[in-house]
Amino acid sequence: MRWSKALIPTLKETPADAVAPSHKLLLRAGMVRQLGAGAYTYLPIGFRVLSKVVRIIREEMDAAGALELLMPALQPVELWKESGRYETFGDLLMQLKTSSDQHFALGPTHEEVITDLVRDLVRSYKQLPVTLYQIQTKFRDEPRPRFGILRTREFLMKDAYSFDANVEQLNDSYDAMYEAYCRIFDRCGIPYAIVEAESGPIGGDSSHEFMVPSSTGEDTIVQCPACNYAANKERAEIGAPSEAPAIPAATPDAPSPAPVETPNRRTIQEICDFLKITEAETAKLLVFLADGRPVAALVRGDHEANEAKVRRAFGATTLTQADAPTIEKATGAPMGFLGPVEIKIPLAVDRSVAAMPTVVVGGNKLDVHLTGVVPGRDFPLDKVLDLRNAVGGDPCPKCGRLMVENQGIEVGHVFKLGTKYSRAMGAHFLDDKGQEIPVIMGCYGIGVNRIVAAAVEAGHDDNGIVWPLSLAPYHVLIAPLQLNNPAVMEAAEALEKKFEAAGYDVLVDDRDQRPGVKFKDADLIGIPLRIVISERGLKEGTVEVKWRTDASAHNVSAATADEAILAELETTRRGMENVSAERRISRAASRGQ
RNA sequence: CGGGGCGUAGCGCAGUUUGGCUAGCGCGCUAGACUGGGGGUCUAGAGGUCGUGGGUUCAAAUCCCGCCGCCCCGACCA
Numbered sequence: 001m002r003w004s005k006a007l008i009p010t011l012k013e014t015p016a017d018a019v020a021p022s023h024k025l026l027l028r029a030g031m032v033r034q035l036g037a038g039a040y041t042y043l044p045i046g047f048r049v050l051s052k053v054v055r056i057i058r059e060e061m062d063a064a065g066a067l068e069l070l071m072p073a074l075q076p077v078e079l080w081k082e083s084g085r086y087e088t089f090g091d092l093l094m095q096l097k098t099s100s101d102q103h104f105a106l107g108p109t110h111e112e113v114i115t116d117l118v119r120d121l122v123r124s125y126k127q128l129p130v131t132l133y134q135i136q137t138k139f140r141d142e143p144r145p146r147f148g149i150l151r152t153r154e155f156l157m158k159d160a161y162s163f164d165a166n167v168e169q170l171n172d173s174y175d176a177m178y179e180a181y182c183r184i185f186d187r188c189g190i191p192y193a194i195v196e197a198e199s200g201p202i203g204g205d206s207s208h209e210f211m212v213p214s215s216t217g218e219d220t221i222v223q224c225p226a227c228n229y230a231a232n233k234e235r236a237e238i239g240a241p242s243e244a245p246a247i248p249a250a251t252p253d254a255p256s257p258a259p260v261e262t263p264n265r266r267t268i269q270e271i272c273d274f275l276k277i278t279e280a281e282t283a284k285l286l287v288f289l290a291d292g293r294p295v296a297a298l299v300r301g302d303h304e305a306n307e308a309k310v311r312r313a314f315g316a317t318t319l320t321q322a323d324a325p326t327i328e329k330a331t332g333a334p335m336g337f338l339g340p341v342e343i344k345i346p347l348a349v350d351r352s353v354a355a356m357p358t359v360v361v362g363g364n365k366l367d368v369h370l371t372g373v374v375p376g377r378d379f380p381l382d383k384v385l386d387l388r389n390a391v392g393g394d395p396c397p398k399c400g401r402l403m404v405e406n407q408g409i410e411v412g413h414v415f416k417l418g419t420k421y422s423r424a425m426g427a428h429f430l431d432d433k434g435q436e437i438p439v440i441m442g443c444y445g446i447g448v449n450r451i452v453a454a455a456v457e458a459g460h461d462d463n464g465i466v467w468p469l470s471l472a473p474y475h476v477l478i479a480p481l482q483l484n485n486p487a488v489m490e491a492a493e494a495l496e497k498k499f500e501a502a503g504y505d506v507l508v509d510d511r512d513q514r515p516g517v518k519f520k521d522a523d524l525i526g527i528p529l530r531i532v533i534s535e536r537g538l539k540e541g542t543v544e545v546k547w548r549t550d551a552s553a554h555n556v557s558a559a560t561a562d563e564a565i566l567a568e569l570e571t572t573r574r575g576m577e578n579v580s581a582e583r584r585i586s587r588a589a590s591r592g593q
Numbered sequence: 594c595g596g597g598g599c600g601u602a603g604c605g606c607a608g609u610u611u612g613g614c615u616a617g618c619g620c621g622c623u624a625g626a627c628u629g630g631g632g633g634u635c636u637a638g639a640g641g642u643c644g645u646g647g648g649u650u651c652a653a654a655u656c657c658c659g660c661c662g663c664c665c666c667g668a669c670c671a
Contacts, residue, residue: 012620012632013605017664027604037663088671109671143594143669151670218670415671443671463631481630516631523631534630544630 001474003509007044010521020216022456023148025465029525031473038145038153045525046452048473048505050156053451054135056187056470057158064180066131066160071113073137077103079112083424094139094153106139111421111443114161119427122439125165128429129173133160135448147216149449150409156448164440165431174206174416175591177444181210181412182587184446186580189468190455193408195221196231197415198308206416207235211408212454219410222403224396231390233405234306238386239395241355257341257370257378259363266336268301271369275360278302282360283353285338287327287345290316294330298340298361298379299350303388313348313385333364340379341370349375350387409454410447417441465526466548469572474507475499476569477527479518481534483510491533491543491558498562504569523548528572531565547572 009030017034018024026032031046042050058068077095080086086093094106107113114132122128138157145152162173178194185192190212197207209232211221220233231237265274272279282301287294288310297310311319324335330345331338339362340347353359354375363370375381392405421427422438429439452471459466469475476499480492492508499506507527509518515532522530532544532553543561545568546553556564 009603009621011604015604016599016606019665034663085671090669092670111671140670144667146665514629514631514633516629516633518632519630520632532630536630 001505001507003507003511006507008521008525009043010524018148020147020150020453020457021460022150022216022453025456025460025524026148026453029465031525032149034148038142038151040149040152040449045473049452049455049467049471050448052471052473053188053448054156054158057135057184057446057448060180060184060187061133061158061160063183064131064176066133066177066180068134069132070134070136071107071110071117073107073139075105075107075113077105079116079425080105083112083115083421085112092140092142094141107136108138108140109157109443109445110134110136110159111161111417111441112425115421115425115427115441118161118163118439119422119425122163122427122429124429125431128163128165128439129169131160131162131173131177133158133444146218148453150216150453151218152449155450158446158448160444162442162444163427164442165429167440170416170440170442174414174442177414177442178208179587181414181444181446182583183580185210185411185451186583187470187576188451188455189470189576190411190451190458192411193221193223193230193406195223195408196235197413198232198235208414209410210412212411212458213406214409214454214457215407216457217407217409219408220405221408222390222392222394222405224399224401224403226401227396227399229396229398229403233389233391234308236390236394236403237397238351238388238390239397239400240351241395254358254374254377255372257373259365259368259370261367262337262369263367265367265369271360272301275369275371277360281356283340283356285340285343285362286310287322287330287338289318289320289322289326290314291318294322294326294345296331296338296340296343296345296347297350297387298347298353299388300352300356301360303350303352303391305350305387306389309385309387310348313383313387314346331364333362334366337362337364337366337368339364339370339373341373343379346383347380348383348385348387349379349381351384352388354381354384409450409457411450411454412444412446414444415442417443459526463520464524467526467528469528469569469576472526472528473505474527475504476506476529476531476565477509477522478506478531478533479509479515479522481515481518481532483512485535487538488533488535491538491561495531495533495543495562495565498566499569502566502569529565529569531561 011028014024015027018027030043033041033043035041077086093108096104135158137154139154142151142153164170164173193211195209195211197209221230222233222236223230262271262274265271268279268282268284279302280300283298284301286297286305295314297305299305307319327335356375358372358374360369360371361373393402396403419438419440422441427439428436431437455471456465478492478495480488482488496506496508526548528548530546537543538558541558542555543558544553545556545565
C-alpha cells in the first residue's frame with residue numbers, strides 16, 4: 001500500500017476533547033474519528049487494527065471448538081420482558097419503534113436471543129455441550145460515554161454462550177473459554193491480569209475478568225504481590241489482620257458511651273470536622289433491604305460497604321439500599337444519626353469495626369452521636385464478617401501479604417450463568433434419563449474495541465503508538481527518501497514485493513515529504529518496523545532498519561537487505577509466539593497440579 | 594441525572610468582559626520556488642450559516658432568553 005493512497009489523516013496537534021492517551025493517539029494517528037458522543041468511525045488503518053483483533057479472536061474461538069453465528073442487533077422487546085431484564089437493564093437498553101409501532105431494542109448483549117434460539121434447537125442431551133459465538137456491534141445507551149473508544153454507545157463485542165447438560169460440562173466449557181481468552185490476549189501482545197469478579201448467586205470462582213493494567217481503566221482491582229490472588233475491588237476478600245486480635249477484650253472499667261450534640265452533622269465528613277477526629281475513628285450504619293427485610297451493616301467511616309458481602313452475610317438473594325423513610329420506620333432514627341447501640345434490626349459488623357477499642361457512631365436520635373462506644377459491650381458482636389470493599393494495604397485472603405490496588409481496563413469477562421435464562425425462558429432438554437431439565441449456560445464477552453484502546457494505553461511513548469506486531473495496521477513501513485531517484489524507488493519496491501510475498505503487510509511512504517515528517521508520522525502511527533532507503537545509504541550499500549521499540553536504527557547490507565530484514569521479522573514474530581507458547585505450557589502445568 | 598467547562602475554517606486557538614468597518618493567528622490544504630535525515634523557508638491562494646432559534650439595537654461572534662451538541666468530575670455501568 002502507498003501512503004499517498006492510504007487515507008491516513010495524521011494530526012500534528014491533539015484535538016482538545018481528547019484526554020486519555022489512547023484517545024489522543026488514535027485521533028492523531030488518523031485511526032478513528034468521532035461522530036458523536038460514544039460513536040466512532042474507524043478510518044482505514046484503524047479498521048485494519050480492529051480487523052486483526054477480530055481475526056485473532058475468531059481463530060482462537062474456532063480452535064476452542066466454539067461455533068460462529070450471527071444474531072440480529074434488532075430484537076423485539078418481548079424477549080427482554082420474558083427474561084425479566086427489560087426492567088433490570090433499564091435505561092441502558094437502546095429502544096426504538098418501527099413505523100408500524102413494533103417495539104424493538106438494539107441488543108446490548110444476546111442472552112435472550114441465543115436462549116430463544118437454543119430452546120427451539122436443542123432438545124436432547126446428545127446435542128450438548130455446544131458453545132456459540134458471534135462478533136457483532138452492540139448498543140448501550142451509556143449515560144456517559146468516555147475516554148474515546150473505551151466506553152462507547154456502540155461497540156464491537158465478541159459474545160459467546162455455552163450450553164451444557166451438567167455442571168461438569170459447564171466447567172469444561174468455561175475452562176475452554178478461559179484458556180482461549182488467555183491465548184487471544186497473549187497473541188494480541190497486551191499485558192493483562194485475570195481477576196476474580198463478582199458473580200452473583202452462583203458464587204465460587206465462577207466469574208473472571210481479564211484486565212489490562214492502565215490508569216485510564218475504569219475498574220479497580222486489588223492484587224497480592226506475593227501469591228497470585230487478584231480480584232475486582234468489589235469482589236476481593238480481605239484477609240484477617242495478622243497481629244491485632246479479631247475482638248479485643250472489652251475493658252470493663254472503660255467509660256460508658258457519651259452522647260454529644262451534633263446538630264445537623266449527618267455525614268462522616270461533617271462529624272469528623274465537628275469532633276476533630278479522623279474517619280477511621282468512626283463507624284457508619286447502613287440499612288439495606290435483604291429480600292425485603294430491613295437489616296443493618298456497620299462499617300468503619302473510611303470504608304465502603306460491599307453489597308454482595310452484606311447480601312451473603314444475611315443469606316439473601318437480593319439486597320437493595322433502603323430509602324430514608326424506610327430507614328426511619330425500621331430504626332426509629334433519622335438518616336445520618338444511625339448507630340448500632342440498641343438497634344432494632346439484625347446487625348452485621350465489619351471485622352475492622354469489631355477490632356476498634358472505641359468508636360464514634362450515630363446515637364439513633366436526631367442531632368446526637370455517641371463517643372467512646374465499645375464494640376462487644378455496647379453493641380453485640382455475634383455477626384462479625386468481612387463486609388467492605390477491599391483497598392490497597394488490606395491483607396491478602398490467601399497469604400496475608402498486603403495487597404496493592406490498581407486501575408484496569410476490562411477487556412474480557414467469563415461468567416457461569418447457570419440456569420438463570422434457561423429457566424426464565426424455558427430452554428429445556430431431555431437428559432439421558434428422559435427428564436426435562438433446564439440447560440446450563442455460561443457467557444463469555446470480549447470488548448474488541450477495548451483491546452485496541454488497551455493496546456495503545458499499554459503501548460505508546462512521547463512520539464506515538466507502539467503496536468505489537470500482531471495488531472499493527474502494517475508490519476513494515478518502507479520510507480524511500482528521494483522519490484526522484486530511480487534507484488531508491490526500485491529498492492523500495494523490491495523490498496515491498498519481497499515482504500508481501502512473505503506474508504507481511506507493507507506500507508510505502510511515497511509522499512514527497514522531508515524525512516523528518518516521514519519519521520514523525522511513522523512513529524505516530526506506530527508501525528513496528530521502519531525501513532529507510534536513501535541515496536546516502538545506497539551509496540554506502542546499506543539500508544536502515546529501525547524497530548519502533550528500539551531507541552536507534554541499524555544498517556543492513558543493501559544487497560541482502562530482503563533476507564536480513566525478513567529474518568528479523570521472523571525472529572520477532574516467533575518471539576511473540578514463544579511467549580504465548582510458554583504461557584500456555586505454564587498454564588497447563590498449573591492446571592495439572 | 595447533579596456539578597464544572599466549552600462550541601469562531603479540517604485541527605489548535607485569539608477576539609466576547611466594555612456591541613462598531615472586509616472576523617484574525619498558527620498548523621494543515623492548493624500552486625510555485627528554494628530546501629532535503631527528526632514535523633524547513635518564502636511567495637501567492639482556497640477555505641467561515643462565529644452550534645442553533647428567537648429577542649434587544651442604527652449595528653450582535655460579542656448583550657438577553659430558549660434549544661442542541663461536545664468534554665471533564667460525580668452518580669450509573671447485567
